[in-house]
Amino acid sequence: xxxxxxxxxxxxxxxxLVGEEASAAKxxxxxxxxxxxxxxxxxxAAYTRAAGLPEGDTSVKGADxxxxxxxxxxxxxxxxxxxxxxxxxxxxxxxxxxDWEIVSRHTEGVVTFRTLxxxxxxxxxxxxxxxDLGSTQLVTFTGVEDGCDLSAPARDAYxxxx
Numbered sequence: 001x002x003x004x005x006x007x008x009x010x011x012x013x014x015x016x017l018v019g020e021e022a023s024a025a026k027x028x029x030x031x032x033x034x035x036x037x038x039x040x041x042x043x044x045a046a047y048t049r050a051a052g053l054p055e056g057d058t059s060v061k062g063a064d065x066x067x068x069x070x071x072x073x074x075x076x077x078x079x080x081x082x083x084x085x086x087x088x089x090x091x092x093x094x095x096x097x098x099d100w101e102i103v104s105r106h107t108e109g110v111v112t113f114r115t116l117x118x119x120x121x122x123x124x125x126x127x128x129x130x131x132d133l134g135s136t137q138l139v140t141f142t143g144v145e146d147g148c149d150l151s152a153p154a155r156d157a158y159x160x161x162x
């Protein structure tokens with residue numbers, strides 16, 4: 001009888017029934033890192049590359065009357081026409097897979113618009129499929145932090161016309 005009881009205690013102890021606290025300590029929740037211009041720019045760069053788009057121009061980071069803004073992240077690329085639409089939609093798909101939500105989508109003439117939102121930012125994505133551009137097409141992704149102090153012309157240039 002002693003063997004059976006000690007065998008049961010050994011098995012039960014391995015299951016957490018004997019000698020362990022009833023509730024295990026839960027890991028502390030780590031607060032999310034701030035979602036900054038650098039973070040938004042990093043996501044745009046990573047997802048455009050993953051979608052097969054070439055390196056883009058990020059040098060116009062929030063230019064507004066000569067005043068660079070830390071609340072704007074831009075990416076602009078001249079993309080070979082045969083890869084532009086697929087790369088644009090592939091980037092939007094990857095953004096959505098990483099918590100960016102579609103706010104609006106539409107097409108006007110040769111321009112496809114997508115507006116996405118995440119953690120206090122809007123991301124204005126555009127694909128210009130104009131044949132006037134020759135063998136390339138223009139693709140842009142512009143992240144603007146909510147409440148960013150931009151001049152009216154700059155805001156109008158970034159935001160969705162709808």
